[in-house]
Each structure stands twice: as structure tokens, then as C-alpha cells.
Amino acid sequence: xxxxxxxxxxxxxxxxxxxxxxxxxxxxxxxxxxxxxxxxxxxxxxxxxxxxxxxxxxxxxxxxxxxxxxxxxxxxxxxxxxxxxxxxxxxxxxxxxxxxxxxxxxxxxxxxxxxxxxxxxxxxxxxxxxxxxxxx
Amino acid sequence: xxxxxxxxxxxxxxxxxxxxxxxxxxxxxxxxxxxxxxxxxxxxxxxxxxxxxxxxxxxxxxxxxxxxxxxxxxxxxxxxxxxxxxxxxxxxxxxxxxxxxxxxxxxxxxxxxxxxxxxxxxxxxxxxxxxxxxxxxxxxxxxxxxxxxxxxxxxxxxxxxxxxxxxxxxxxxxxxxxxxxxxxxxxxxxxxxxxxxxxxxxxxxxxxxxxxxxxxxxxxxxxxxxxxxxxxxxxxxxxxxxxxxxxxxxxxxxxxxxxxxxxxxxxxxxxxxxxxxxxxxxxxxxxxxxxxxxxxxxxxxxxxxxxxxxxxxxxxxxxxxxxxxxxxxxxxxxxxxxxxxxxxxxxxxxxxxxxxxxxxxxx
Numbered sequence: 001x002x003x004x005x006x007x008x009x010x011x012x013x014x015x016x017x018x019x020x021x022x023x024x025x026x027x028x029x030x031x032x033x034x035x036x037x038x039x040x041x042x043x044x045x046x047x048x049x050x051x052x053x054x055x056x057x058x059x060x061x062x063x064x065x066x067x068x069x070x071x072x073x074x075x076x077x078x079x080x081x082x083x084x085x086x087x088x089x090x091x092x093x094x095x096x097x098x099x100x101x102x103x104x105x106x107x108x109x110x111x112x113x114x115x116x117x118x119x120x121x122x123x124x125x126x127x128x129x130x131x132x133x134x135x136x
Numbered sequence: 137x138x139x140x141x142x143x144x145x146x147x148x149x150x151x152x153x154x155x156x157x158x159x160x161x162x163x164x165x166x167x168x169x170x171x172x173x174x175x176x177x178x179x180x181x182x183x184x185x186x187x188x189x190x191x192x193x194x195x196x197x198x199x200x201x202x203x204x205x206x207x208x209x210x211x212x213x214x215x216x217x218x219x220x221x222x223x224x225x226x227x228x229x230x231x232x233x234x235x236x237x238x239x240x241x242x243x244x245x246x247x248x249x250x251x252x253x254x255x256x257x258x259x260x261x262x263x264x265x266x267x268x269x270x271x272x273x274x275x276x277x278x279x280x281x282x283x284x285x286x287x288x289x290x291x292x293x294x295x296x297x298x299x300x301x302x303x304x305x306x307x308x309x310x311x312x313x314x315x316x317x318x319x320x321x322x323x324x325x326x327x328x329x330x331x332x333x334x335x336x337x338x339x340x341x342x343x344x345x346x347x348x349x350x351x352x353x354x355x356x357x358x359x360x361x362x363x364x365x366x367x368x369x370x371x372x373x374x375x376x377x378x379x380x381x382x383x384x385x386x387x388x389x390x391x392x393x394x395x396x397x398x399x400x401x402x403x404x405x406x407x408x409x410x411x412x413x414x415x416x417x418x419x420x421x422x423x424x425x426x427x428x429x430x431x432x433x434x435x436x437x438x439x440x441x442x443x444x445x446x447x448x449x450x451x452x453x454x455x456x457x458x459x460x461x462x463x464x465x466x467x468x469x470x471x472x473x474x475x476x477x478x479x480x481x482x483x484x485x486x487x488x489x490x491x492x493x494x495x496x497x498x499x
Contacts, residue, residue, distance in 0.1 A: 021216050021431035046358070047345045049461035051445045064445070066432075071363025073434065073443075094345030097469055098461075116169075 003043070004072050011039055023066070023075040033065065036076055037088040045069045047094040052102045055079075061106060080108065087113035138166055141480065145174045149252065149484030152494035154468075158475065158483060165475045165483060170468060176498045183458035188214065188288065188423050191455060195444075196282045198460060199496045201244065204237045205437040206444075207286040210458070212366060213446040214288045216431030218421055225412040226290035227368040231405045232301065233276070233285050234367070234435070235398045239308065240269040241438035242391045242398070245491045246316060249388060252485045253329045258319060265311055272304045290415025298406045309399045317392045321385075330384040334474040334486035337382055344470040347463045348440020349394065350490050352378045353386035360436040371408065372401050384489040391491075424451050439463035439491050462496035 004024065008016055011031060017024040028036055040047070045067040053062045061080045066073060078085060087110035088095055099110045107126040138161045145153035155171040179198055183191050191210070198206045208230055215222065222230070247262030270280050276295055277283035285291050295301065320326050336346070341354035351358050359376045361369045377393035379386035430447040440463030449456035467490045474486050 021429065022213070022434070023432045044342070046342065048441075049443060049459070049466075051457075051459040053447065053457055056449075066443070068358075068363075071358075071360065073364070073432065075432075092345075093343050093469075094466070097465060 004069055004074075007039075007043070007069075007074075011036070017074075023073050025075045025077070028076045028078065032086060033078055033088055034086050034091065036065070037091040040067045041091060043069060045074070047092050048073065050095065050098045050102060052106045052108065054106065061108060063102070063108070083107055084109040084111050086111050089113045137161070143483065145171075149488070151248065151488075151492075154492070154494050154497070156471070156475075156483065156487060158480065160480055163480050165478050165480060168472045168475050168483075170471060172468070172494065172497050174498065175494070179499045180458055180460060184454055184456065186455075187453045188421060188455075191458065192286065192288075193282075193284070195458070195460070196284065198462070198499045199493055200281055201241050201493060202237055202437045202439070202442075202496075203282045204233050204285055205435055205442055206460070207284075208234060208367070209433045209435040209442050209444045210446065211286045211288050212433035212435070213431045213444045216433060217423075217426060217429060217446065217448055218288060220289040220416050222290040223413040223416055224368070224410045225294075226414050226416075228405050228409045229291045229293075229295055229414070230286065230367040231369060231372065232295060232402060232409075233273075233283065233291075235401050235405070236269055236273055236276075236301070238438040239395060239398050239402075240266050240273065241491070242395050243269065243308070245391060245488075246320070246388075248488060249485065250320075252488050253326060255325060258316070261311070261315060265308055265316075268304050268307055272301055275300060287415055288421065289417050290413070292414070294414055295406075295409070298409060301402060302406055305399045305402050309396065312392065312395055312399075320388055320392060326388075327385070329482075329485060330388055330489075332383050332385075333478055333482045334384045334387075334489055335382045336470055336474050338380070340470070340473050341382065344466075344473070346440070346467045346470050346490075348437070348467070349387055349390045350440065350467045350470065352376065353390045354382040355380040358441075360434050360441050364434060366433070366435060368405065368408075372404050374401050384485060387489045423448060424453055426450065428456075430457075437463055439493060439496075440467060460499055462493070462499060464490070464493045464497045468492055468497060 013029050017026055048066040048068050051064045063078045065076045102108050104126045138159050141158045144150050144155035153174040157169040158165050159167040186194050192207050195206045195210045196203045243262050243266040247259045250258035274280050336354045338355040341351055341356055357378045362376050374397045377390050379389050426448050428450045432445045434441055434443045443461040445459040446455055447457040471487050475483050
């Protein structure tokens with residue numbers, strides 16, 4: 001069994017990886033993002049990025065966290081309850097700018113961290129990438 | 137007593153606008169804050185208003201140096217959505233274009249680094265070399281910046297004169313071995329300006345998630361061409377240069393050695409270039425019949441890993457989301473750690489040593 005194949009069991013997840021669109025996907029289930037980030041650190045996985053999606057209608061937002069392990073891209077989707085999720089900046093400093101960018105673009109509040117001024121533009125109103133915001 | 141020195145957003149040491157607020161004590165940098173976003177263009181959002189042909193032309197404009205890499209990554213992601221596999225000749229042409237782009241990008245960086253060292257003669261030598269690569273790119277594509285080579289399912293143009301590419305490769309290899317590498321590695325000027333400065337330790341490189349030559353110069357042997365081969369890279373033999381020191385010299389050496397490896401790859405790709413079609417299908421896809429799905433692609437750009445996530449919504453002509461993670465976006469925050477304890481006068485060269493691309497960062 002490869003390190004990658006052993007990850008679901010290590011995380012206490014019964015489902016195996018689903019390989020789709022170039023990514024090994026795993027539903028984190030009961031795991032919080034902070035527990036997942038700590039597990040990724042223990043594996044010496046390299047953080048790649050977070051992709052934010054605004055879901056149709058009023059379904060909210062989904063964040064996809066990506067780590068790389070020896071060239072294998074892993075993806076963990078988190079559907080947000082409301083507009084906030086715990087920050088992992090203190091566990092993984094590589095997330096700093098992408099958390100700030102998503103905060104700015106999608107108005108997601110990454111709790112437990114301090115924000116410096118907005119990263120990509122002047123002003124103080126986050127949420128510029130949200131479609132309904134743009135329509136206004 | 138500490139004081140703040142703002143460097144940028146418009147500064148002679150910076151090629152494009154970003155800002156470094158350097159907190160200094162005497163001539164020593166104690167801390168630094170980076171600010172980007174001075175030319176943020178909102179391309180990801182703009183992509184949601186373009187159809188599958190227009191979005192390729194748009195994403196080619198993310199970067200002026202590695203424009204081809206962006207369309208390659210995007211097309212690979214879109215091929216994942218459409219289940220298309222480009223024909224072998226197209227895969228080889230993609231490798232050739234990507235390596236030509238790496239060649240001109242690395243030589244350009246060497247020139248800029250030489251300029252920042254006060255090495256004007258070397259700057260001119262590097263830019264003369266780069267012109268040779270640009271001429272070849274222009275001969276292949278008709279363009280010097282946006283080559284318009286990639287399409288969903290293959291490439292738009294053939295390489296009609298592979299011998300010209302080989303001739304250029306020989307010239308670059310000879311000049312790199314004769315002049316550029318020896319001078320950068322042995323001259324007192326280069327060594328005194330680069331050795332032991334701007335150190336990014338292996339641990340810090342891993343925790344910052346840096347990519348490309350910056351990571352490899354800090355002892356991290358990561359290269360997507362090797363770890364997760366795409367196009368025809370699985371059929372190429374090449375080494376991934378890694379240096380452990382993490383200083384500016386290491387970043388310089390990694391790129392110099394990569395130029396030689398790129399020449400090696402180009403020779404192989406041209407020698408093995410298979411005959412056949414340039415693209416699969418007729419270039420027309422009914423994306424409106426696609427089910428809602430997402431595809432991801434990663435490519436090793438000259439500055440490191442580029443990642444595209446492309447999401448398509450059922451019944452739509454346009455992508456629902458195109459997310460681009462550029463290498464400089466991952467590498468730039470590490471400058472803060474590189475300049476800690478450095479002399480103020482070294483900071484222009486240290487920040488340039490990551491080969492920053494603000495155009496990619498402010499996508």
C-alpha cells in the first residue's frame with residue numbers, strides 16, 4: 001500500500017480516494033480543516049492552494065483545499081456553513097495569501113487569524129468576486 | 137532605532153509594481169512586508185464571461201513571459217473535461233514550446249540578475265542570447281509574446297523548421313558553457329553579490345510552499361515534469377538540478393543548470409518528433425451538453441508549478457470558474473524570510489532572485 005492509499009485510514013475515513021479531473025479527492029467527513037492541516041503537516045505534504053466556488057442559488061460556498069504528496073495532487077472539499085471557516089494560517093503559513101484573497105474575493109471569514117489590509121485592491125469591502133455583488 | 141524604507145511600487149530595482157516595506161536597523165533589514173495588487177486585473181472573474189475559445193486567448197494574457205504555459209495548463213484542464221487526448225506530435229510540440237519558453241525566461245532572468253549586480257556586460261550577453269530564442273519562437277508562431285499555439289485537443293501550428301531550433305540550442309548551450317555559467321559561478325563580483333545572501337532554509341521553503349527553482353535551490357527536489365509528467369515529458373530524459381544552500385547563488389545555479397537540461401530536452405523532443413496530426417477532433421465542442429464538473433491541471437512553468445482548476449456548469453457556454461495558482465503567488469511571500477538580516481543594498485537582488493512575475497500575481 002502506498003503512502004497515498006494509506007491516508008484515508010490514517011485520517012479515520014472509510015471512503016477511498018476518488019480520482020477525478022487530475023485530483024485524488026477525499027471527502028473529509030468528520031474532520032475539521034485544522035485536523036486535516038495537521039495531518040498533512042505530519043505527512044510533509046506540500047500545500048498547493050485553495051479554490052473557492054460560489055454554489056448555485058443559495059447553497060453557499062465550497063472551498064477545495066489542495067496538497068501535493070510526491071506529485072500526487074490531493075483535494076479535500078469543504079462546504080461552508082455560513083460564510084466562515086477556521087483559518088489554518090498558524091499551522092501552514094503557505095495559506096496566508098490565498099486565505100486573504102478568498103476573504104477579499106468571496107467574503108469568507110477565516111476565523112482565528114488577523115487580516116492585514118486587503119491584498120489585491122484598494123477599499124475595504126470584501127466579496128468582489130461574488131456574482132450577485134458584481135450584478136449590483 | 138528602526139526605520140521603514142518603502143521600496144516600490146515604482147522603483148528602479150523592480151521590473152513591475154509591487155511594494156516592499158523594509159524595516160531596518162542601520163543597514164540591516166529586520167522585517168519586511170509585501171504588498172501586491174497595484175495592477176490586479178480580475179482575469180479569473182473575466183474568464184467566466186468568455187466561451188471555450190475566447191477563454192484561451194484571455195488566459196494567454198495572464199503572463200507576458202510564460203504565456204504559452206498558461207494556455208497549455210488551461211487546455212490540459214479543458215481536455216480533462218472533454219476527455220480528449222492530443223495526438224503524439226502535438227504533445228511533443230507542446231514540450232518544445234514549453235522548453236523554449238523556459239529557455240528565454242531563464243536567460244531573461246540571468247540578464248536582469250546581472251544588471252542588478254552591476255554586471256552590464258553580462259546583461260547584454262544574456263539578452264543577446266535571449267533574442268536567439270525569441271527569433272525561433274517568432275519563426276514558429278509568428279509572435280514574440282503570445283504564441284497562440286495551444287488549443288483544446290492539440291496545437292494550432294506545426295514546427296516547420298526543427299533544424300533552426302537545433303541550431304539555436306547549440307548556440308545557447310555553447311555560450312552558456314563558455315561564458316555565462318563560468319562567469320556567474322567564478323567571478324568575484326558575482327560571488328560577492330550572491331553567495332550567502334537571501335537564504336531560504338529547506339524547512340522554511342517547505343512551510344512556505346514555494347515552487348520551482350526557488351524550491352529546488354533550497355533542497356526540495358520537486359518538479360511536476362518529473363513527479364506528474366504531462367504532454368510528452370514521460371519520454372524525455374533529464375535531470376532536476378537541486379542545490380541545498382538556499383541562497384541567491386543556489387537559485388542562480390539551479391536556473392543555469394536548468395538551461396542546460398532544457399537544451400537536452402529540446403534535442404530529444406526534436407529528434408523524436410513523431411509524424412501525425414496536430415489536434416484531435418475538429419475544434420468544435422458542445423460544452424453546453426457537459427455535466428457540471430471540474431478538472432485540474434498542473435504544469436512546471438519556468439518559475440514553478442502553475443495550477444488551473446476549471447469548472448463548467450451544465451448548459452453553459454462559459455466556464456463557471458477558472459482558478460489560477462501562479463508560481464510567483466506561492467513564491468513571493470517567502471521574500472520576507474529571505475531578506476531578514478540582509479543588507480539593505482542586497483534586497484533588490486534578493487527579491488529578484490525568485491524571478492518574480494507581478495503580471496501572474498496580479499492576474
